[in-house]
Amino acid sequence: MLRRLPTACLFFLLAGCAHQSPAPVALSSLPANPAPAVNLAGPAKPSPVQRISVPGERFTRADPDKPFKPTLIVTTQVANADLFFATMVGFGPPYRQATRLYRGQRAFILPFAENYAVASDGRTDLTFELNLLKADHSKDGPALSGVLWQDKVTSPHQLLFTSTTINYYAEPSDPLGECVLTARIHDQLGGDDITLTHAVVIEDYKPPVLPADFNAESWLQTYYLNPDPALALPALGALFDKLTANRRTSALPTILGFYDQLLNDNPWLLTAFFARLAFADPNEAYALSVVLGFRFRATTDAPAGCTPEIWRRLETFRTHAWIDPDSTLTDPTQLDCLWGRFFASGFYAPVYKLTEPLAAFADLGAADRYTADHPAAQGTDDSDPAGQAALPAEIGREQMLRASLWSLGNNAKIHPLVRAYLDLIIRTGKVAEGPRALIVRILQPDPETTSASPAAR
Secondary structure (H helix, E strand, O other): OEEEEEOOOOOEEEOOOOOOOOOOOOHHHOOOOOOOOOOOOOOOOOOOOOOOOOOOOOEEOOOOOOOOEEEEEEEOOOOHHHHHHHHHOOOOOOOOOOOEEEOOOEEEEEEEEEOOOEEOOOEOOEEEEEEEEOOOOOEOOOOEEEEEEOOEOOOOOEEEOOOEEEEEEOOOOOOOEEEEEEEEEEEOOOOEEEEEEEEEEEEOOOOOOOOOOOOHHHHHHOHHHOOOHHHHHHHHHHHHHOOOHHHHHHHHHHHHHHHHHHHHHOHHHHHHHHHHHOOOOHHHHHHHHHHHHHHOOOOOOOOOOOOHHHHHHOHHHHOOOOOOOOOOOOOHHHHHHHHHHHHHHOOHHHHHHHOHHHHHHHHOOHHHHHHHHOHHHOOOOOOOHHHHHHOOHHHHHHHHHHHHHHHHHHHHHHOHHHHHHHHHHHHHOOOOHHHHHHHHHHOOOOHHHHHHOHHHO
16 A cells, blocks of 8 residues: 655755765754645545646756656665765665565655756756556556655755655555556656656565574664564564673663664564564563563553453553653663664664753763762762762763763764764754764764874874
8 A cells, every 4th residue: 555645855865976065954954844644545546746847948957968867765764864864974874675575564665866857947847656566466546646856956966855755555455476666757847757666575474583693782783774674573582592681681771762663663563572472482571571561661552463461461561660761861771772762763863862961061070079079979889879869960960961972972983874963963053062062072083093094194
């Protein structure tokens, strides 16, 4: 089933033009009130998108000697729009073409265009229609029409992010096998109509056997680069098998955030998780109960696919006093939970949330000032809750600031996408000068690395 979601995006994607460096686009360029989602499933028929250009109108192309070049991406990357921002500065991961989907899984269908026609006033007029031919060769309803871009562009040397996103779900009743997506992309101004196709195989989900060399921790931390939710169920058991009791405690917030995000984006997996819990061994049953309890921590009614017996079995885990990563950040475990969300999606929001403690910029040095004024406090046990509670609030804020700053800096070195998002935060100006200066500092090259580089010798 195809669904059209108009996004009214004001996005531009660098087209690789070596002789031009377009101005960066900030998050503030997003519309404050994006167009509402339109559900076109069912009997309603979409009307064709109308052209806005006049036939015969003069136009130019970025490269007059080359033809109009559209492309079609079908991806399961939920952060496809956020990745777009990072791609602008050269750090974003590429879009991964999906060639296999499970029933209930969502895919995003994104047409792009290069070397399109541009009117004298900077307008372009790009539209498309999309058809789906199911595995039994039947049509999945009428064609959906969408706007790739119908507005002015800042530079004809740039690709466009589509104004209309098409979401595709494989319904439970859809036939299994290969279905074919056909996109007809129109450059209305230039008079070009090009048809592109992409085949996707629809399958029923069966938990796969993990490869012998499967590294569960590496898979979790790099999942957003090439998401494969099929591995999520067997990988959970592997994660817990390789963690000692002590390491489980420290790793659990990240795992909770990761699986909470992954199951939110892939609710079709829940039935398999519930079914596995019914016969899992004690170790895997505990892992399943923990992540499902956290996922449904604010839910009173059993979701589809969950039997009353399993729901009662999860009650203790569902009603546990879980950390809340969405509240004000006051506990380092919230930071780990947010990193889990990022690893599962590549979304910008968790990284931006992690900069929240930096607002306590004025509290830097609070701990040193306190111990200078209270010599007896030196050498006290930092893990003592009573002692921590007696400390001034500014010390707790400084500790959170330092924990957040360290995690942001460390992950920015490991994950170029984190670095790109932090660069974006700096450019948008949506943080105060103090926090901004801290972010700039952690993004500076490591002095040891710089001094050892050939250019520094």
